[in-house]
Structures are given as C-alpha cells and as structure tokens.
Amino acid sequence: MVSLSSYLFISFALFISGLAVMIARKNIIAILLGIELILNSAALNFAAYARFVNQNIDGHLMSLFIIVIAAAEAAVGLAIVIRFFQIKETIHIDDATQLQA
C-alpha cells in the first residue's frame, strides 16, 4: 500500500534536489531545470493531498495549473536566457549581477 507519506517523501526529495540544483549550479538553464523540479514537487504534493485528504479534484486542477505555469515560465525563462546570451555571450549566473545591460 502506497501511503501519503511515500508521496510526500518523493516530493521532498524532488524539492531538495531542485533546490540543490538551483543553488549549486552556475548554468542558468540548469537553474531553470531546478525550478521545474521544485514546481513538479509542488504539483505532486497537490495531487497527493487531493487523493488522500480532500477526496475531490481541486488538487488535481491545481496540478494542471502548475504544469501550465511551468511551461509558461520555462518559455519566459528561456527567452530571458537567450537575450542574456546575446548581450553577454555567456549563460553563467554570476555574470548576471546587474539590472542594466
């Protein structure tokens, strides 16, 4: 029997790995990937709570929203990365310290 805590454990592992990627990696695309992992962990949490606690489809709906937002966010994020690359010719996060080009 797969219990709620199993889901939460996986979700926690996803979150921690996403966070580790976000903090540790210097590549902007890797950081975006880390953000995707964190979003996924949140979506998994919603789905799990919807299945085991509320017994309705609100949580599932939230998961779908998160997927859509993640897609939109990835598009925007990648667009920013491309612009950033055009200007700086690098995608190293430590070069992105200024608000102005």
Add this chain to the structure above:
Amino acid sequence: MDYTIWNVAPIVLLPFFAFVINAFIVKRFTSLAVLISCGSILGSFFFAAKIFFDFINKFSENYYIHKTFTWFDLSYANMPFKMDMGIYIDNMTATMLFMVTGVAFLIHVFSTYYMKEDKRYGRFFVYLSLFTSAMLALVLSENLISVFIFWELMGFCSYSLIGFYYEKEGAGNASMKAFMTTRVGDVFFLFGIIAIWSVVGSVSFVDIYAAIAAGKFSGLLALGLPLATLAAICVFLGTVGKSAQFPLQVWLPDAMFGPTPCSALIHAATMVAAGVYLSLRCYPLMEVGEITYAISIIGGITAFGAATIALVQTDIKAVLAYSTISQLGYMVLGVGVGSYNAAFMHLITHAVFKACLFLSAGSVIHSLHDHHTHAHVQEMPRMGGLRHKMPYTFLAMLCCTFAIAGIPFFSGFVSKDRILGDALLMATHSKWYWIPTILGFAGAFLTAFYMFRMMFLTFFGEPRDKDLYDHTKKEKISWNRNIPLLILSVFTLGLFYAGSLTGQGFAKVAGERYEWFQTLITKPVVSEFSSRTKQAFSFSSTPSGLNFEKSQYDSSHGLSEKEAHHVHTVHHIGALVSIVIAFSGVFLAAMMYLWRKWNPGFWVNTFSGWYRALQNKYYMDDLYIKVLIQKGLLKLNNVLAFIDMGIYDRYIVDGTAFMNRVFFTVAKTTDDVIVDGSVDLTGKSVKAFNVILRTIQSGKIQVYFIMIILVLTGYIWKLSL
C-alpha cells in the same frame, strides 16, 4: 511775452547735453563734437538774448521770474526741512545770461582756431560745454545750495582745464593749486550757507532778503560775533576764493597753464565772475552783517597789489592774469562801497574786454612759433613790432587795452570810474574809506601803465627776436581767429553800457533808455521781498507756465537836492582824477617803453628790493608753501598721520585684527573638532552600514535564493515551536 519753461531751460540744457553727447557718445568724431558744442552754445545764446531783450523792453527794475519746485521735503512735526530748487531771473540774471552765452560762444569759436592742432581737441570742447552750462545754471539759481552745486562743478571744470596739458611740468600742480585754494573759500561758503539756513530755514535768495527785512538776524550771536556778520564773512570768503581776492589770489596766475581760450573763459565769463555775482546777490547780507568796509579793504588791496605785481611780469598771459585779479579787486571794492550797479557793470564790461584780451593774447601766442624748441612763445621780451604782422589782433587788443586802462569813451572807464566815484563819495562821508579809495586810484594808474607797457612791448618798437619775427606769418582775416576778437572789441565801447559816453556826470547824449544799466540794475531793497510768493514750476506748454511778475518796487533813492548835488560833484571830481591818472599811466608807459626816454632799468636798480618782492609775488606763494603748508599744515599733517597710523591704525585697527585672529583660532578649533567631527561621524556611520548592505546586495541571484530559503526555514522553524 509769457514764457514757458522751454524758454528758459534750453539755456542750461543745450550746453549740458552737448557735454553729455560729446563726452560719452561722439568721442571719436572730433569735428562733430566741436560742431555740437558751438551749436549748443549758440542756441542757448539765442534763448538768453530773447530773455534779455524782453527784460530790456519792459525797462523796469520790477520784473522778475521766480519759479521753484520742491526738491525734497523731509519735514516732520514742527521741524521744517524742505529744499526748493528753481530759477530766479531778474534784470541782473538776464544781463548775466546774455553776457555769459555771448562771450562763451565767441570763445568757443576762437577755440576752433586755437585748439585745432591739439591732440585733445574734442576733449577741450567737452570741458568748455560743461563749464558754460555750470555757469549758466549758477546764474539762474534761486538759492545758495544750487549756487554751491554749480560753483563746485565749475571748480572741477577749471581744475580739468588748467591741467589740460597734463604732460607739461607744473600744469598738474597748477590745477591742484587752483582747486585746493578755491576749496578753502568753498568750505567757508558752505559754513555760511549752514549759518543762513540755521536762521532763515531756507537758502533761497528771496527768503534770505525777506528774513533780513523781518529782522531775523538781529540779536543772534555765534562764536562771539553777530550771526549775520559770521554768515556774511563766510559767504564773502567763498567769493574771495573763487574771485581770487587778496589772501587767496595765488591760484589765478598759475591757472595760465591751461590753454588760452580756457583762460579767457575762466577769467572773463565764468569762474571768477561767479564769485562777484554771488557777493552781489548776497549784498543785503553783507550790509546787515556790516562787513562792507572789510570788503572794500580787501578789494582795494587786491586791486592795487595785483596791479603792482603785473608791472614786472614778462609773460603776456601773466600780465593779463594779474590784471584780472586787479579788476576783480575793483568789483569787490565796488561791492564794498555800495556801488552795486557799477560793480555789476564792471563785471560785464570786464568780462567782455578781458575775454577779448585773452583771445588776442592767444592769437599772438599761437602765431609766434619758435622753430628751435617747437613751442609757442609767450615772453614779451621776444616780441615787439608785431602790429605789422597782425594788424587785426592789434586793433582788437588796443581797444580792450583802452577799456581796461580807463580811457574815456571805453567801457572800462565808465564802470571803473563809477566804482571809484562811489568810493570817493564814501570817503567824503567816513574817513576810513580813504584807504580803499586811494588804493583804487593808485591801482587805476598802475593798470594804465602795465597794460600799455604790455601793448608797447608786444606790438610796438623793433622786433627783439628777429628770427621769430621773420618766421611769423602775416595775419589774414579769418572767421574763427579775428571775427570773435573784433566783435568783442566793438563791445568795449562805453556807449553800450551807459548813455553818457564818458560815464558819470557828463552830458547825456541820448534818452533814458541808454542808461539802461543804471536804471535796471538796482540794489535789492529787502523789504520788497517780504510779500513775494514762490510759484511752482509747471511743464505745461501753455504760455501761462512761466510769466513775468511785477513787484511793488520803489526805486526813488530819496536823495535831497543838496545830497544829489554832493553826489554829482564827487563823481565829477572822481571822473577827472580817473582821466588824469589813466593818461599819466599811459604817458609813463610810453616814456619807458615806446619812446625809450626813461630807462626802466633805472627804476629796477633803484628799487631792487621791491622789484624782487614783486617778481616773487610778494612772497605769498612762498609764504603759503614754505610757511603755512610746510611749517604749519605739514606738521599738523604729521601729527594727524601719527594719530592715524601710530595710534589708530596700530592699536585700534590692528588690535581689532588681533582680537579677530584669537577668536578665529577658537572658532576654527571648535569647528574642526566638534562640528566637523560630528558631521564626519554621521558620514562614517552611514558608510560603515553601507559596507554591510553592499555585501548583501551582491546581485548574485543564488545568494538571494539562499537567503530566501534561510529566512523561510527560520520562519517555519519559529512557527513550529
């Protein structure tokens, strides 16, 4: 016959605007500047002539124009402090205006000949215009303050003109001497104005006359003297300075450093005439102050003393300068003996013939050019025989010499004889008046002698400097050289001034109108001025703006038949004596310098002590410079300088500086340590905080992530407790 302000104002304003335009606008265009100056003075001559002939046509001493406006009014409660300015025109003013503008115009015209080659030709006309306008304004003034203002303005102009050739050695000193010497008189004049103000509360001539009539001066004492005497002395000392009377005459001969036309202007129409004009205007004050005897003494001494100095001068302009002082002495003598009318007449006649004499001298000097030194020659010993070379100048100068020497039928005789006749009349009444009278007659003898000496040395005999004589061009008549001289010389005839050609006491050949001078110029009777009211200025162009007024003036002199007979007898005797001494003076001069029968050297050797004294001008310059200035004023100056530099500067000024330095040190320490320290502390603390904040705000997004997580973790941890 009614005037607006625009009939009177242009007399002063035209030359003044000419001055402004020439001085500030057309500087470079010399010929235009000359044209503006001459044109403006000609214009003001026409305006003055209209006024003059209107007054003559009225032919009464009663008419006057008196207009004032309030300059400032600072009175409060019962303390009146109000100053009016305005114009006062009576017969005397009108005559004066006519003479000043006429003579000044001719001098302007002559200057275009004399100053033509000068490098400061334009500037000369700037000064001439200002000088003339100041004199005209002074003549028109209705109160002593405005007289004083224009008086000082003329002092400035004479300073500038005397120092005109400032490259010449001595010109600067001469101009300073003239300015400072007249300044002595001016200071007293100012004191006099203050004294009058303190009594009358106004300085208008009319108010002064009214106050004298009301007896406001009686019983007032100041410094142990009656106040009226004090005021009169002070005002008269102004005249002494300006008109070069006895103690302060030293500046006038030095004024010869200026260009000759400016000497003509200073000596004839403007500067020195102003002093006599003032003392005539203030005559009632002199009378009430009872200083007329002192005035006559001063006049007599000046007339005689200056004439004696003129005997030994060799510079043609110096002779004329001393003759000016001497003639001014006659005018002042006239004021002193109550010969109001004749003193003023002598002022006018003297202005005409002295202007002509100076211009003639200028004409002579200008034509005599030394080819070795490239300078003009003024020394009479190098002249002689010049009548062949310059006949027109000779003619003009001869007429004027006749006039100044008192030859009958010429103007100088008429006026001088009347002054001397009045002096003689006073002497028959009071024996003390014999002193000025005899000085006056002796001066008249000397005048005839030295003037003809000058004529004989200059124009007669053999040329003493052959080279100079041969290089002199024969005079051709030219409009700006001879015409002014000839016009002026025509007016040296006596018939323009008096009906009886020879002067007082001889048969009148024409109607009473020809005695216009005697009828129109009368002593102000003070009681007539009590009822006069001032009229306000109006700038409207309607004729009612400025009209003639008539005073209730009684001109009858109230002489009984016996007195009148006495007066006539005395004047007859005076006239005869004048004629005799004038001709004997001419005869003596002719014996010495024309026919060479008597050797002047004999007199020089016999009276060598006197001769030296005369050559040194009675040592008065030395007295003033070596004794009064070097022994007195300079010592005083040193004491004052010691007080100023040794005490005041050293202890008060430097002490203040020292105290300031101490305070400065204290203030600087406080400022540096406490105020600046606290300011700096603010800055430093901000800076330190800034270091912390800057470290956090690295701009690295991952650092922000970490911080967010830490904060969230901490928050969650706190919630879970």
